[in-house]
Amino acid sequence: MLALDAVTFGYGSKPTYDFTMEAVAGEVTAIRGASGSGKSTLLDLIAGFLEPASGTIRIDGNTVNHLPPEQRPVSILFQSETLFEHLTAARNVALGLPHPDPARVAAALAELNLGDLGNQRAATLSGGQKQRVALARTLLRDKPVLLLDEPFSALDDETRAATRTLVQSLTRKQKWATVLVTHHADDIGAIADRVYRLESGRLETL
Numbered sequence: 001m002l003a004l005d006a007v008t009f010g011y012g013s014k015p016t017y018d019f020t021m022e023a024v025a026g027e028v029t030a031i032r033g034a035s036g037s038g039k040s041t042l043l044d045l046i047a048g049f050l051e052p053a054s055g056t057i058r059i060d061g062n063t064v065n066h067l068p069p070e071q072r073p074v075s076i077l078f079q080s081e082t083l084f085e086h087l088t089a090a091r092n093v094a095l096g097l098p099h100p101d102p103a104r105v106a107a108a109l110a111e112l113n114l115g116d117l118g119n120q121r122a123a124t125l126s127g128g129q130k131q132r133v134a135l136a137r138t139l140l141r142d143k144p145v146l147l148l149d150e151p152f153s154a155l156d157d158e159t160r161a162a163t164r165t166l167v168q169s170l171t172r173k174q175k176w177a178t179v180l181v182t183h184h185a186d187d188i189g190a191i192a193d194r195v196y197r198l199e200s201g202r203l204e205t206l
Contacts, residue, residue: 001025002046002145002177007055009045015053017041017201023177023194025144028168030180030188032206033198039181042198043147046179047076059145059177076147077138083122089133090118096140108136111166113159127154132163139170146171146178152187164191 002023008015017038023029031039044050046057048069057064064072075096083092093105109118112132122130131154138146148167152160168191171178182188188195195206 001058001060002179003056003058004046005056005058007045007052007057009041009050009052019045019055019203021196021203023145023179025175025177026172027193028171028178028180028191030182030192030195031198031203032182032185032188032195035183037198038201039198040149042203043076043149043179043181046145047074047147048072072145073143074145074147075138075141075143076149077135077151078149083130083134085123086121088119088121089114089125089129092122092133093118093137093140096137104140108140109133111139112136112163128156128159131155132159135163135167139167142174144176146176148178148180148182150182151180152182152184160187161190167191 004019004021007019008017010016019042031042033039041050045052048067052065059073089109090105093108094100097104106118109115112135114129114132114136117125117129122133125133135151152163155163164187167178180187180192196203197206
């Protein structure tokens with residue numbers, strides 16, 4: 001489980017945000033709010049890219065405030081895919097593993113209907129294909145907390161629905177605590193187990 005207890009942060013001298021929330025293993029927790037409300041700031045605090053002014057972030061009961069991003073049991077997929085365009089899709093996905101495992105990479109690509117694109121360079125893929133490659137890499141890391149920042153934004157309706165279902169299925173199967181930031185009500189209605197609204201720097205349960 002992921003828990004934030006009175007986690008404050010501000011870009012100036014005065015804290016702007018005060019976050020208290022829980023994300024349970026095996027569930028998708030959605031965060032909704034207007035642009036600029038602080039949704040990405042929340043994810044950056046959980047991932048360790050930002051340091052809270054006060055409060056506690058716990059994962060499976062362990063405080064992680066002091067841990068740098070690379071040591072946190074967290075995977076994150078940003079709104080804009082972050083691929084190395086000179087590498088193939090398979091090589092990009094393999095970056096999610098500590099050791100080479102072609103079979104797992106091939107399985108991850110196949111799950112996202114990318115099995116025939118593994119040998120193509122990322123630069124030749126469409127925006128939706130790139131986003132699915134980035135998602136495959138993130139899912140393959142298999143960390144207990146999965147952070148998704150508008151992960152379906154570049155996908156067409158059919159692929160979007162299939163990918164949402166896959167994320168929900170893997171969240172339940174792998175017992176991930178998945179936090180989904182999205183502007184789309186249909187994403188929330190389709191897979192969210194609990195929903196928070198971020199407004200005026202604070203989270204409110206819906």
